[in-house]
Amino acid sequence: MSALLSIHGLRKSFGALQVTDGIDLDIEMGEVHAIIGPNGAGKTTFVSQLSGQLMPDAGKVIFDGRDITRLDMAGRARLGISRSFQITRVLEGFSVLENVALAVQARSGSSLRFFADAACERELNAVALECLVRVGLDHRAQERASHLSHGEHRQLEFAIALASQPRLLLLDEPFAGSGREEADILLSLMRRLKGQQTILLIEHDMQAVFSLADRVSVLVYGALIATGRPDEIRADPQVRSAYLGAEETGGAVGC
């Protein structure tokens, strides 16, 4: 495997609070890599520096061999880095299909032209429908987005993210707020994407993390204390005492 994204010595502080404390990490092409850690560990801040929403104080971010450390969010999106969840992009008054078609249109660089002609509309809709098939929401294509259930909203957000044909998908707590049934639908959807898509996943749902991730990194107080396969992370004594142990014994960490 080769690294699609390489992070070197990444640092970020808010005032006196060091929130990203010298992170070094490679995300391999095609892997699902989960970042776990207690509330306030700095997971969202870390991912925001990968999407370009926040600039690091120090360190480097290399994407496919190119230094993107100072590139803004739009520039990174053009290179194929897409962030989803915690920032919803669903237009509630539009149909499910229209929501995805608009994302396809945005990718093709004409975001202000709303369905200009019939041929263009057919083409956009066909590509959008493919994305909906991939997430299992094609049967709701004509439904208004506001009529979808919470779980279906998540599926739609996935379809919107896929419409931009991302090379790296940054997913920030996709399972948050889902009941077990919804979580199971999302889990099977993500299993289908596994291997086709490089994914960096922040997640508190340990069942999802340990069944999906190829590798897991554990962030505590802004620093990575371990990176490894799920079985290695589960067995790591330092991880158990800093995070998983407390989680398994019902301690107030994580969700």
Ligand SMILES: Nc1ncnc2c1ncn2[C@@H]1O[C@H](COP(=O)(O)OP(=O)(O)OP(=O)(O)O)[C@@H](O)[C@H]1O
């Ligand atoms: N813009 C900001 N200004 C000041 N402090 C911030 C800012 N954003 C985050 N923080 C602080 O940085 C720390 C890390 O926050 P962050 O949201 O990255 O953690 P997290 O691991 O994603 O937490 P959670 O699991 O609860 O979502 C927290 O103490 C938070 O209060």
